[in-house]
Amino acid sequence: MRIGLVGKPNVGKSTFFSAATLAKVDIANYPFCTIDPNVGVAFIAARKPCPCKDLRKKLESEGRLEPVSEDDERKGSICQPRTGSCIGYRRLVPCFLVDVAGLVPGASEGRGRGNAFLADLANCDALIQVVDASASTDIEGNPIEPAKNSDTAHSSIQQEISFLGDELDAWIYGILNDGWSRGVRRVQAEGEKGMTSFLHERFTGLGSSVQTINQAFERFKLVNQDASPPWDWSDKTLKKLSIEIRKSLFPIHIAANKADIAPKDLVFNFDINGRIVPCMADMELALRRAESSGLISYISGEQGFQIVNPGQLSDAQIEALEHMQERLSVNKNTGVSTILDIVLFEELDHIVVYPVQDENQWIDGEDRILPDAFVVPDKIQAKNLAYKVHSDLGDGFIRGTDGRSRRTVGADHELSDGDVLKIHAKN
Helix, strand or coil: CCCEECCCCCCCCHHHHHHHHHCCCCCCCCCCCCCCCCEEEEEECCCCCCCCHHHHHHHHEEEEEEEECCCCCCCCCCCCCCCCHHHHHHEEEEEEEEECCCCCCCHCCCCCCCCHHHHHHHCCEEEEEEEEEECECCCCCCECCCCCCCHHHHHHHHHHHHHHHHHHHHHHCCCCCCCHHHHHHHHHHHCHHHHHHHHHHHHHCCCCCHHHHHHHHHHHHHHHHCCCCHHHHHHHHHHHHHHHHHHCCCCEEEECCCHHCCCCCCCCCCCCCCCCEEECCCHHHHHHHHHHCCCCEECCCCCCCCEECCCHHHHHHHHHHHHHHCCCCHHCCCCHHHHCCCCCCCCCCCCEEECCCEECEECCCCCCEECCCEEEEEECCHHHHHHHCCHHHCCEEEEEEECCCCCCCCCECCCCCCEEEEEEECC
């Protein structure tokens, strides 16, 4: 999975990216600090406990494993992840983040990085727009005085949200208009089916599916007031169609960054076709770096943290940590992990499943317990999962075995969150 981080310059995209991935990237207070997209891996907690919890329970009941000791650093987890980690049965799974260079108004006409920015988004499965909830940057990304009241902040945020949608709409319109004469011929020959087939083919490079195009076209028919045939549609009508296609291809979720310095009475109710979460990327980055240095015990997404050894910290460090603890208590969490979780598991409707080579011990060929956790679409079929593990497994698929029930399942068996599956294949 690839989630794109987008938005105008200097709103904290690179800070959000670094906080989520702990990757070292340029973070600076000027537009276009990021030129080429940064790509990194964020590790997100699976929503269900790792299956190693059930495996431990089974092994303990059989007398093959001692109960968890108080000094167990992994708090009971016995799996051996090849990527991510698992502590206390909290399994972290990978998701690619793409930090794209700052967008400015007029990108679809060549301003800033122009269409190079838009092309960077083509391979992303979802977009998170990082906006400045404090309204401390203008529409070009230049620093200004933060908003002193919620009305000003609300207006500034809505302007940010709208201009990104407008740029994407203009980009989609350019692609649609460029091939419209061919689309018209398809419609004349095949009717509405020809229209949707043309749109699907036209936007395949942007990740379109038959379903997303059909949804977009059905919404378009509800708002279209032009009764003329498609070959006589005006630019205004084509732009309406472009907007509906963009909403299907690029639902935009909002990370309202700098929420800790935004006006306190700001209400996050904006005109968007995605989700919005208040975020504090600066604080998340500081906390994760402090945790990596062993200064605090912190789990991303939680409301607080513990100072490991107060005696080793200076008064200034203690004061800074106490301030962050206060802000966390007020805002519940930094929002960074929250929005990634929402986008991946709710908006993209993905789950975590665990393919193994031995359905009894839940190990791979090297005796590692539950080494792989795959993030896949909900209700993925067993054979399709086999292809994601390895093309040879998909080509030679015979059957699957449910790791919990030991029940044999066929190629079209739909998997659920947390499932463990043994794949049987030829060769």
